[in-house]
């Protein structure tokens with residue numbers, strides 16, 4: 001068996017491998033851009049706002065009052081100019097401010113009588129200047145930025161109809177194991193497949209599109225090789241089970257037969273250490289295979305440890321880094337290995353979860369993420385540790 005590699009080092013290696021096989025860029029309409037990653041910087045097409053825009057309902061006035069009413073401008077109209085001192089134009093919030101305006105008077109602070117408006121405009125400016133939020137052609141977000149609903153709204157406001165993003169990764173899921181049932185109750189040596197229902201949702205939450213799911217796949221080498229070959233249309237194949245070297249663990253021999261090259265093969269992390277990432281090259285294409293261990297919690301540890309940075313690299317996103325949390329109770333270390341310990345959040349405190357055996361999902365189902373306890377250390381109450389949120 002291969003010597004386990006340091007957990008942080010493993011994450012760096014898979015991120016770099018993903019980055020070196022970054023997916024091509026595609027142009028998508030704004031309505032399809034959520035969850036993708038910018039392949040080119042987001043630049044505003046116009047000044048934002050594009051024209052001086054009233055922040056209030058009231059009167060655009062020129063020079064000193066009282067002002068004679070010269071017209072009205074609503075949002076959506078091109079404002080005529082206020083050409084004479086002592087004139088006013090009724091103005092709506094969002095309307096273009098007429099050229100010549102010296103102040104805008106709030107409607108509730110004005111009086112109107114016999115075609116004349118009077119009142120005292122506030123000293124603060126009641127409109128937004130062109131370019132106040134962004135200048136035309138200004139770079140607002142760099143390539144590699146994740147696309148969020150807020151960023152899509154900004155792009156629309158900036159005059160964009162489409163965004164250049166990296167192509168959505170196509171993922172495949174292959175579930176290995178003759179003991180697995182896809183319906184009914186466990187018994188007589190058979191158990192329910194808990195990962196077939198779990199992984200597609202996680203992969204989609206991570207921005208991938210799950211295009212191919214097969215399982216349970218028979219525990220023979222030929223069945224493993226064929227299943228992987230049939231999944232090679234995907235950019236990323238996630239497999240579950242068979243990562244060890246038991247009598248019917250066929251993943252490593254299947255990878256050898258397919259000419260795969262390991263990026264990472266076993267990681268010094270508990271649970272989940274037999275996790276791996278390999279690259280299969282077919283012509284110009286690189287297809288990654290993430291081998292997730294069969295124990296269900298271990299598979300999710302492998303997902304957050306390796307699949308998250310791999311997908312980040314493949315889509316050109318920044319390298320994911322854990323952020324710190326403060327533990328409310330002690331969390332043991334795991335000697336030479338990094339310990340990914342399930343924790344659940346209560347207000348601003350994180351408590352270790354219970355029912356956290358690697359074969360269990362009970363603790364995970366109620367947890368918010370994993371505390372990262374580095375090798376040769378332990379998590380202490382009121383001390384900070386790194387944290388990885390569950391997708």
Ligand SMILES: Nc1nc2c(c(=O)[nH]1)N[C@H]1C(S)=C(S)[C@@H](COP(=O)(O)OP(=O)(O)OC[C@H]3O[C@@H](n4cnc5c(N)ncnc54)[C@H](O)[C@@H]3O)O[C@H]1N2
Pocket residue numbers: 175176177179180191192193194195196240241242243244245246249272273274292293294295296298358359
């Ligand atoms: N001699 C050793 N044996 C094992 C070691 C070890 O160090 N020496 N490590 C254990 C650890 S740790 C893990 S993790 C597992 C990894 O095993 P595999 O990836 O080869 O997975 P399997 O053997 O196929 O299954 C392990 C376990 O998980 C159950 N399983 C598998 N798939 C599913 C699924 N989709 N849903 C629910 N449960 C699943 C399977 O029935 C087994 O109980 O190896 C240990 N062995």
Ligand code: MOO
Pocket residue numbers: 269270271272273274293295298358359
């Ligand atoms: O490391 Mo295993 O993955 O403990 O369950």
